[in-house]
Amino acid sequence: MTTDFDHAADVVRQFDKDRYLSALLAPEAHRNGLMALYAYSAEISRIRELVSEPLPGEVRLQWWRDLLEGTEHGAVASNPVANALLQTIDRYELPKESLVAMAEARVYDLYNDQMPSLNDLEGYAGETVSGVIQLACLVLNDGKEAGTATAAGHAGVAYALTGLMRALPWHASRQQMYLPKDVCDRHNLDVQSVFRGETTAELRAVLAEMRGHVRHHIGRVRQTSKDVPAACQAAYLPLVLVEPFLKKLEREDLDPLKQVAEMSQLRRQWMLWRASGNVLKAI
Template identity: 25%
Template sequence: MTSETDQRTGTSGLSVCGDIARRSDPDRFFCSLFLPAALREDAFTLIAFNHESVRALTGTQSRSVAGPLAGMIRLQWWREIVEGAPHPHEVSAPLRDLIAQGRVDRRTLLGILDAREAELEGLADRDAWREAMWHGAGGVQRAIAEAAGLQDEDALRAVASRGAAFGVGGLLRHLDAVLRGGRCPLPEDALNAAGLSRDAVQNGVDPARLGPLRTLLRQEGLALLHAGRTVTLPRAARGAALPGVLARRDLARDAGAEGDAVRGVGDRLAVLWAALTGRV
């Protein structure tokens, strides 16, 4: 069941959440098109919610007090929405509907916000970084699988692992742009090992110095992808796991190169083939 808010359309003819998802996260939006029609709007809502959680981080990670505090305030506002507060927003009403209907576990959504807060505070080591990737990018795909009716915990974890790998692949693909935008979703111990710091990379750094970090990201992403493929996914979970197909391709590319802003035909065909064959 959808709310009246869901039915409002954006300039593209999609719902408001669909329009946000298409503009802000074209990869997840494309993958969501292969979900059953009745589930697409749920996926759009969750993708739009994730976009809002990431927006709270952009340009706020200066070491000055004001930057992180502003991001924390925005994230707390969304945390209150997830916990039931009637704050007005074009994404909040359909999100509350999903929670109220028991379609998505509130803890999964709070985990996404926890991951964003951890990034704001600084990811001290690789364990903290893995946790943030698992609950952040991984949590988005887990939430979509929950909305699809998946309840098996092993399968949900497998979906989350592929979602986390997709997040790592996207970071690898757009690392320079992410850092220029004011975010630093990297483990500080790895930065220090490369002779860098959060402030240093956000203020601009020679791309060649990011080489060891790119190598690390690729290794970690492949490990997440492998972990996610140890469980055979039921049909209900396969659509939610489709971003793992893009992760596999992103992580196989040259770890020293930035990806193109627009996905190539090969990437889209790979997703299409996986959706048709169920081999995700």
């Protein structure tokens, strides 16, 4: 019989393969909790793809916020991801405000406003990705505070910024601009040229600066890794893919507006497996 957690795992496998594989490499006792958390993240991150206008997307995000804040919803019983998430919250005493903040941050995805500043982008990454890592640490530490806020904060920003650069062709095609305005202005990038599919020297300069910011945050993760309990390492496992992706992104023969920096699924799976014994030394 398929359980709510089985359905959650299917969602993660379909929409967030790297986190799915990292959860499979985590201790079995906590895999269901990780899958529920990652499925929630996947569900709210893909809402833009499911709606034609922002308002229906905001309604969907409000549904999740209401659920987490205790408002009754008759449809919860038929939503296995919601059921799995609520069970995980109860088991591990997860702070609901962090989950609500994730949904609130995702409102930005529904619109085409340019990210105002690098500071705003890092805040967005903190809510949407760092928060997932920190909650995953709570799950892996059996609900006990793990003292990983600093490491999780930097890890989430590094992972999110790398993912956004990889997704640039897709975002540009629908007039979305996550590259922050202050960084674009610093390099005189005309964002309309990005939407026209023109890969300019100015765009490459912006992306080079962004890669530098990612590497800064990776360095901070390494500096704070001693504070991360061994039990929590699986929460950081997807981070081992960041540097290989950065190297792909900085290749001169890669057009950042027409090609997605990619690695084969087999290679990614092998890298995650190889790093699973000592994740923070592999980053």
